[in-house]
Amino acid sequence: MAKWMVANKKADFDRLAGKFGIRNITARLIANRLINSRETEAEDCSDEAVSRYLDGDLSLLHDPRLMADMDLGARIMYERIQAGDKIRVIGDYDVDGICSTYILARGLELLGAQVDYVLPDRVKDGYGLSIKLVDEALQAGIDTIITCDNGIAASEQIAHAKDKGMTVIVTDHHEVPFEISEPNSDITGDQEDSRVEILPPADAVIDPKRADGDYPFKEICGAVVAYKFMQVLSEFFEDSSDKLGNYFTEMLIYAGLATVCDVMELKDENRVIVKESLRLIGHTENVGLRALIHQNSLDEGKILCYHYGFVLGPCLNATGRLDLAERALKLFFEEDENEAAMMAANLKQLNDSRKDMTKLGVDRAIEIVEEQKADYAGELPKVLVIYLPDVHESIAGIIAGKVKEKYYRPTIVLTKAADGGAKGSGRSIDKYDMYENLSACKELFTKFGGHKMAAGLSLPEENIDILKDRLNQNCDLAAGDFEPTLHIDMVMPLKYADIDLVREFERLEPFGNGNTKPIFAQRDVVFLSGRILGKNRNCGKYRVTDESGRIYEMMYFGDMDKWHDYLSEKFGHDAVDDLYSGNTDGSMKVNVAYYPDINSYQGRESLQFVMNDFL
Template sequence: MLKSTMRWKENSGPSAHTALGFGVSPLVEQLLIQRGITSAEEAKRFLRPSLEDLHRPEHLRDIDVAAERIHAAIAQEEKILVFGDYDADGVSSTVVLLEALRELGADCDYYIPNRFTEGYGPNEEAFRAAKNNGYGLIITVDTGIAANHEAEVAKQIGIDVIITDHHEVQESVPAAIAVVHPKCSPDYPFHELAGVGVAFKLAEYLLGYFPKQLLDLVVIGTIADLVPLVDENRVLAAEGLKAITSSQRPGIRALKDSCGLDGIVTEEDIGFKIGPRINAVGRLQDADLAVELLLAATYEEAAEMAEEIQSLNTERQNIVAKIAKEAEAMVREQPAEDSSHVIIVAKEGWNEGVLGIVASKLVRTFDRPAIVLAVHPEKGTAKGSARSIDAFDLFHHCMQVRDHFVAFGGHAQAAGMTLELEQVDKLRKALNKAASDALTPEDFKQSLSIDLEVKVQDVSIDLIKDMSQLAPFGMQNPKPLVKLSAPMREVKLIGANKNHLKFVFAEENIQLDGVCFGKGDLYPFLAPADELEAVGELSINEWNGRQKAQILIEDVAVRSWQLFDHRGSKQLQRTVQLKQEEETAVIRFRTETDINWLSEQVRVLDYETEGLANAAGNITAVVLADLPHRLEDLTFALRHLQPDLVYACYDVKENAYLQGFPDREQFKIFYAILLKQKMIAYQQLEDHLKKSRGWSAQRTKFISDVFFELEFVKLDKDQISINPSPSKRDLADSQVYQGLKEAIEVEKILYYSGYNDLKQWLEQALERREVIEEEAVNGL
């Protein structure tokens, strides 16, 4: 039995009478209903995202005030500064608003703070510098909702501030001349726009028309910032993907070439290729390079910058790997109580720009909220990023202990913060207590929401294409997850480091490939022919122009008992891997059997002692170290213990099965020779039978032992002779005779059988619950 590492939540399908009436397949209809879409009109809007479904920007509070001030600044040739952020959302927001302002003839420029010297968001020094440089108006994009102090500073120095943002609103809203923010706009129907979405709304309002030419920028921030891809965001993402696919913007073209993108751009291309490269710039240096790339006038200029960004992204990946390794080691070395619910690690010298990525890796590794901080001893502060699990609202709980922070901001699942060094331990205790009070053990397991169950024969290219109608996928509209239950035909390790699994499932002469990344450590715990339950995404694998359906697996489980076949292995210490979480026992039917190869601490149950009877109910895994004398002995042991895992680790000593069992004719031959000779030296008899009949020494000895036990012959030193007055007895009365028959049967079934035959026999042994009193008494 192999337990799943995540919680599986199976969505209930639509009721039998439910029908959308939109001409979609039953499968798509089911998926739509699971996403809360219950009418044909809703289905149409979802499956056919249209620009007509976007909300009017004038419903955003203060957007009219903001536009009036901006148009006034343009008319008066007043310098305007767009104040952005250093991530992909902030960079794309900056470029969107800059292009709109320049189209209107504004005298404008941009400023993005340095992550390392200034930190996140507006700061007083930057505002004062803007004033000194002649700027009369600052417009923030993707930032500013927490800039209360900076807004006051702006008032004092005589510079107007317009804030456009989408992050969570804190206790109070900054005193800017306008705050354009969906969550501050009761009349605006959708509150989950990305920062670039808000900037785009302002651009549309300013320009007086819908600027489709900016959609190739809007899609970058919308997808990269992981906002819910529903409602307006779905429209912007869908239309934006079309726009970026055909974009002639030099910066976009160069960036796509750098990513190796040719053809239709998908949400995954944005999320895993384009977005990370833009983010890499601000993580390692000023984000200006990313802005200039998107503003580039020629492809040649853009290509040079894209190459530099590619180098930065590679450097970023190396830095992340190094810090993640150090952080993981720190977590494992911490006292258990320090990271029992929330992980906080801090170290001097860590690059602040990548700590959010490191925090995400820790969350995936330990299933805990994680805060990763870079320590600055000269300032007496620690600064970093946090990521959370679904069940723990990071923003809410951190706001409950806001006094521990110098600065804080973010979302339910991600945040950034600065705090004094002496507050780190206090924050650790406070958040661990909050999580302890709010969460259950199940909350710490990642969850998978299963949309439907499929069989191998259900999976096809057409099915996958049908499901793709729900794209683009993202937050609140994830790729459909399916559960597949099927026997494995094959499982093997793949990848340069052998840390991935490749499966072949087979059912009704149909095969399906499955790939499970990063779970190579499960390989020793998967047995041939296991009925595997796998949860993952269906996809199309293209190779040499051929398309093939496959499942990309996220989690697996085996619900039934498992057999691990190590019969005859000479390398048991290397090949047998026991699960530490299982209560394991080794059963010996012969006390002389060597079990020194077992390095784990396991219980030893000798069948001929009373230990087996006392082990019932506690043992979940059984190692069979040797063969039983009788099949009944093993049957009783298995149904008494009912293990979930059985390791067959025995070898044969005598090879009784291969030697075979003498037939009655051979017994007659042996006896006839003795009748004729009356008495003969045993060695002479053995040599004669070997030469004349080809018998082995073991065959001669077995027959003589049977006859001796039945008192048909006498043995006197090295001489064997006929008993002149034997009792009339059947060969089957001999224990030696019966013992060999038992040994042959044991070896035949338990050793020389194929895997499936052995598992079938053990299955029957495990399922028989009745306890025969005669067997229970024997040796127990």
């Protein structure tokens, strides 16, 4: 259960509804997503802003040249292609790294470059550019390296490449490393620390988060940076339209897929890119991507953000976790349908194995967290640092995310690294900047990087307990920060929802981080009967009613143990048994957070409600 906060944003909902042909309820939802503050509500929810939100197209994408070094990097790459250099794209082993590598490698190939690609082995190479990868490129006769989704923190590795006479271009989207300069006193006598960015010594460093750039929207993924780099590079070629054909249209699919899988906020141009990606993917010409869609039994015409984040994305990620990410990348380059079908099947099998391994790791991590309470006077540590030496290092981040969700605390999961020491990933909560707090302990690490909500790190085993103590001693989170907040759009009786309204909500898609699916609240929903469903008995289906006397269907896909504990505590164990036997007396009234949905079964559609939370 979370702390509920009902939005109270103001706008002329009736006028917006009339102007844009939507219901008042939908107008309220749009205002909730656009308005940032009372002071800016008129501008945030202007007709122009609402029009951009509902009908924004590719004309809203920002000028790539506003990124520092973008024009310089493209010009250098053009010159290297013209000179006949051997070029290597070095990406990362997650979905963003795979997609950005594909965007660059495919585009450079079409423009006539001598190009190949390498994705690091998670275990042998670690994250991003390494000395080993640089040396292997030298041995292969590579003249130019272009990174994607990595490189901003690879100063040592890039310096090594430059010492060997290589050209290096960085395209990345991660936080720029920094140092805090000595405090300066201003005229008021206040002390103010200033950050000094540490850029790698590459020939060009392209990252929207650079302080000296003018790019208006910083929160784009590596694949979008790569896409924009190719846009600028193509302008140097007079015949680029002939060479590239529909390249930029097709590559929007991968930019959108990476945006969702890297959990970028679906605001500004990200929203446009993902919307276009979802529109285009059903018509993709890529044999490998089509095979992956079919292997997961997806309807090409009805692919949603959910399928990106929880079906297709995990299959691609599984290769980088349990095998080599280049297998996923080769799927995108595959042109034989039979071969692509076999490759896609292997990716799905890998992901199924990853799911089993993850469950075992999460169970063990929860045991350790409960054991740690003894060291903190019976309370949970503010920051969870969990060492699972026997867990495959590739799933540390997934385990950290699931433990974070259960306890709602910043969580770092570490495993024994193949090359010695410990290695792992962290996942954070809204009130805790993980990158900044790890930066304060950077002398403990052999390597680390990331951003506010997630990070990766390597360190000697003997530093694990030191890290746990330091992070907890320096943590200023208060008790209320450990209670997640569920943002409710409005209180709305169930009877106000219908299938037409749910279809109107489709205009607000794509839903995801930064543009959540609508959530409503209703008091005193009466639970009449229920069934537990699923192979692992992990969801419930209920008949409910409200003051109108109508009967509705409600689903719950959350933590069933927590739901049953809540019902038992409030109504008693016998009442829970009565619920599932259909013998309730109408007294089981629950405050419910929900969203309305459409259930399609054997060609018939019906309204159903999905419960998000309960009080």
